Amino acid sequence: MIASVGPVLPLPLLRATGRYRGPLAWNVDRAMPFADRWLETKFPPWAFSILEDWAAGKFDNLEAVVFSRAEDAAQRLYYYVCELQRRGIIGGPQPLICDVSLIPRPESMAHLEAALARLAEILGIGDDALIRALGNAGTDTPPSDAGTGALCLLAGTPPPDRRLHDAATQAGWRMHGPTLAESWSEMAPVTLEPDESPFTALARAMRGTAAGNRDFRDRKAALAREIRQTGASAAVLWFTEDDEARIWDLPGQLRVLDEMGVPALALTRRDWAARDGAGSEIRQFLKELSA
Numbered sequence: 587m588i589a590s591v592g593p594v595l596p597l598p599l600l601r602a603t604g605r606y607r608g609p610l611a612w613n614v615d616r617a618m619p620f621a622d623r624w625l626e627t628k629f630p631p632w633a634f635s636i637l638e639d640w641a642a643g644k645f646d647n648l649e650a651v652v653f654s655r656a657e658d659a660a661q662r663l664y665y666y667v668c669e670l671q672r673r674g675i676i677g678g679p680q681p682l683i684c685d686v687s688l689i690p691r692p693e694s695m696a697h698l699e700a701a702l703a704r705l706a707e708i709l710g711i712g713d714d715a716l717i718r719a720l721g722n723a724g725t726d727t728p729p730s731d732a733g734t735g736a737l738c739l740l741a742g743t744p745p746p747d748r749r750l751h752d753a754a755t756q757a758g759w760r761m762h763g764p765t766l767a768e769s770w771s772e773m774a775p776v777t778l779e780p781d782e783s784p785f786t787a788l789a790r791a792m793r794g795t796a797a798g799n800r801d802f803r804d805r806k807a808a809l810a811r812e813i814r815q816t817g818a819s820a821a822v823l824w825f826t827e828d829d830e831a832r833i834w835d836l837p838g839q840l841r842v843l844d845e846m847g848v849p850a851l852a853l854t855r856r857d858w859a860a861r862d863g864a865g866s867e868i869r870q871f872l873k874e875l876s877a
Contacts, residue, residue: 587647588709589679591636591663592654593770594686594795596702596788600652602711602719609770610636610651614746614859624666630828631858632746632766633663640667641676648679652705656686658831682708688793698789706785716784720776735759738872739818741809741839743829744769746858750824753865757872762816805835806842813848820875821850822868826858849875 588603589610600606612635620641621634639645653664664683670676685701687694706716738754740763745751747765754761764772774794778787813821821843825833836852843850851871856864 588650588652589645589648590652590654590770592657592660593772594656594688594792595652595654595684595770595773596705596792597771597773598719598722598776599702599706599709599711599716599788602715603709605649607648609767610639610645611767612636612639612746624670625663628828628830629663630659630826633659636663637666640678641670643678645678650680650682650709652682652684654684654686656688659828686792690793695789695793698792699783699785702785702788713784716788717778720778720784720787736819736876737762737816738820738822739763739809739813739816740822740824741812742822742824742832742836742853743826743856743858745824745860749860749865750822750868753868754822754872756865757869758876759820759872761822762818805832806838809839810842810846813843813846818848820872821848822853822871823850824853824856824864827855828858 587607588600588605589607590600591610597606612632614631614635616635618634618638621637625634625637645651651667653660655661661683664681667676667678667681671678671681682705684705685697687697687701706712711719735758737760740750740754740761744764744766747767751761751763772795774791776787776791778784809821812818823836823839825836833854836854840850840852851868853864853867856862
């Protein structure tokens with residue numbers, strides 16, 4: 587079995603193995619003494635959870651775990667796991683890195699294609715198997731927005747689960763926005779052109795996937811587009827303490843929402859497990875809008 591850590595990974599290639607079980611899970615509502623010993627506090631809580639379970643042998647049934655270079659924390663966690671294995675401190679599956687390159691220039695595209703070919707070789711996936719997987723690849727069904735009320739868009743840092751969505755539901759609203767695991771399972775549609783390498787088609791789709799924190803998209807324009815597409819009546823921009831990439835877009839995003847007449851609640855430097863009252867603040871914000 588194979589698992590993954592991080593966004594913007596070649597999901598059809600992983601599924602072509604017939605052994606892909608999805609992203610590793612986490613549980614941040616517990617003590618994590620082993621991970622606390624080795625990881626700096628700037629790592630997000632999900633990384634602590636994964637390392638804690640890795641050291642405890644909970645992933646020993648896996649053959650390999652593929653980490654993404656499109657996420658800073660996923661990339662750094664890969665190197666920590668490699669070093670701890672090298673020292674004999676932990677065991678577990680083979681860590682692999684997918685060298686995702688998203689810079690908008692031809693050299694970066696070629697680099698990503700070569701990285702995908704290397705990963706396919708390691709996992710034993712030939713061109714024919716990958717082409718079949720691309721042909722069967724469909725976009726994952728997005729999670730339904732629970733509830734029947736007005737829609738609130740959740741943007742910023744993807745949360746650990748649907749605890750923020752539940753807060754909106756309790757206020758009589760629906761919350762739209764992916765959890766972290768859902769964002770790691772997102773991928774743009776793959777279109778294989780005639781006589782095109784499957785690695786070229788896969789790389790193009792990956793570069794069109796907007797799930798990482800190291801992409802080069804205009805997040806202000808993306809937010810405005812999503813507001814228009816979903817018809818959201820409000821927005822919550824939620825950023826965790828460790829998210830040092832997406833937070834730079836907050837001022838521009840707030841200006842866009844103000845220009846669109848969409849009321850927004852900005853929550854910055856927050857606890858990823860939402861143990862700091864974020865749910866209560868979201869409920870209060872949405873209840874006041876409904877009053």
